[in-house]
């Protein structure tokens with residue numbers, strides 16, 4: 239399949255972008271960092287091309303539907319979202335310091351989708367319950383949210399690493415390479431609010447879809463429940479920050495816990511019985 | 518009022534507790550933990566399931582703690598109520614202050630309200646103040662909803678403000694949660710949810726309630742005219758379709774096909790395609806072989822019909838078609854026709870698996886019966902619901918999205934532009950202030966400073 243080929247190239251290009259960012263970052267070599275941006279943009283375009291090609295392929299098979307219907311397709315879209323949101327943030331906040339870790343996450347998602355033997359890559363027709371436009375809206379918004387949380391998670395790891403190094407010796411490697419902690423802290427917050435906005439829309443479109451398919455907007459199905467738990471964790475993070483003024487390490491840790499909940503909502507729930515499990 | 522409540526009185530102390538964000542965090546954590554437990558212990562299964570799974574002892578404990586139908590338990594609903602009270606109290610506690618800021622007629626601007634932390638580097642322009650001021654004033658009036666001007670000693674202050682209403686975003690989000698909970702409450706009090714398995718050709722005027730299995734009268738009738746299921750080439754189901762007629766008394770009022778994701782609505786009741794199965798069969802093609810003569814006789818029957826057999830072999834009645842059948846209580850022989858063979862006073866039950874043709878030989882009877890084929894009569898599994906809370910819930914959804922957007926992506930920004938004149942020069946400093954994200958406010962102040970000074974440079978070149 240053409241799309242699978244495009245996506246495996248995209249995986250490789252994401253990997254290359256990580257190398258560029260790492261090189262630029264470790265040797266304080268600006269041109270390598272700039273190359274990182276261009277290579278990432280190329281990978282995101284290839285990733286998008288892969289998604290569109292897969293869509294076209296499904297139409298050629300006579301079972302056309304948006305490629306957002308199973309684990310493989312959702313991982314591919316997840317990688318695309320991480321790449322795209324990362325680029326957006328890079329431009330908006332004018333920093334490339336978290337490029338390596340953010341793009342690494344996109345790389346991992348796409349590599350896992352392409353290489354894991356457990357993941358079925360075939361294009362399959364949609365079962366009746368999935369035949370709804372709400373599905374498309376639901377998956378897109380959820381994964382934009384997840385991607386923003388993934389980026390927040392990456393920055394949180396950097397932040398905690400920085401604090402570890404910074405506390406013991408003032409001029410540790412991390413402290414000299416990374417931007418000031420306040421900048422990272424602000425980036426965590428910015429990506430979390432972005433993620434929170436989209437996760438909220440994701441949960442809501444899911445509820446509206448459930449209401450048209452099964453006549454109930456909420457049924458405490460494990461996936462629904464876990465997405466609500468995730469939403470609560472990030473709501474706690476935002477309140478801690480906005481009302482209590484907490485910053486720094488605590489927020490970074492909550493964001494890591496929140497992302498663990500995201501991952502469980504995404505993969506772990508398949509171990510539990512329910513409507514959502516992607517086979 | 519609320520501010521004056523002292524914590525020394527019990528009511529005041531309670532109010533303080535109710536309005537604390539700490540309580541919010543605890544409630545959210547507790548609900549999250551409970552919800553997680555609810556996904557680990559399967560909910561609302563039959564008693565037997567739990568007894569096998571947990572044993573009688575543990576089952577009794579879990580059942581006592583309401584952990585098996587947790588989301589409907591009293592304690593879980595009490596948690597939700599507490600959450601609602603917390604949000605309500607918190608909003609009431611703050612709303613007065615916020616309203617004061619938002620709906621203030623004549624905002625009082627003061628240079629002292631702006632701190633150094635939001636200030637830009639001063640920029641000096643080669644123009645006297647009286648040339649700079651009108652340009653700045655016009656620009657600021659155009660870009661901001663409220664402006665003011667003040668003069669003190671040698672300085673002129675231009676104040677500008679926008680996004681004041683964004684302060685209400687939080688209250689929209691918080692009240693949306695109250696609206697959602699209210700919608701859910703209305704749904705559970707005044708709505709119903711039921712199911713029915715309706716064979717093709719049959720009509721029902723009731724459903725069975727999901728949580729009690731009691732019949733519930735719909736006030737109209739539903740007939741299933743046809744059910745069909747189609748498959749993709751790889752065997753995956755493609756479409757489930759029920760053709761339904763709605764009857765009021767005996768009068769046909771609506772005919773419609775429903776699919777999964779395409780329900781039908783009638784008088785507030787929505788009808789969903791939820792499952793299907795084989796209800797019975799017609800045109801069952803049977804062969805009867807006489808053991809004595811070896812003669813074979815072909816007969817066709819429907820479920821519920823009987824046929825008389827030749828050679829004094831008796832009478833056969835087709836009773837039921839079962840989706841699966843455990844032969845001798847242990848061997849699953851799949852789809853099976855259950856019939857009765859009557860001969861004089863003898864009545865014998867026979868089980869005829871559709872897939873195993875020679876099966877009936879084992880019975881060692883006078884006649885061997887084989888099922889050659891049959892036409893299934895499907896039933897369609899319909900869910901019916903009426904949820905009068907849905908409009909409120911959807912309103913809550915819209916409020917959440919709008920509220921979160923306003924809260925996080927808009928902010929209440931205030932700026933103060935200080936102009937200090939000295940001879941032919943003017944020094945410009947911009948102070949920024951926002952209700953959140955002070956860093957962003959300073960950046961925006963910088964932008965404003967940049968835009969304003971550009972204004973002067975542009976007029977210079979013209």
Ligand code: HEM
Nearest residue numbers: 473480481537538541600603604607611687690694921924
């Ligand atoms: C899940 C249910 C929620 C509960 C129970 C809740 C409850 C609360 C409470 C008790 C406060 C403290 C009020 C105060 O001290 O003034 C608060 C403040 C706040 N909440 Fe929530 N909240 C919830 C959801 C949200 C969400 C989803 C958002 C996101 C937009 C949000 C944004 C805020 C903000 C920005 C504040 C600070 C308000 C201020 O400074 O006046 N809350 N919330």
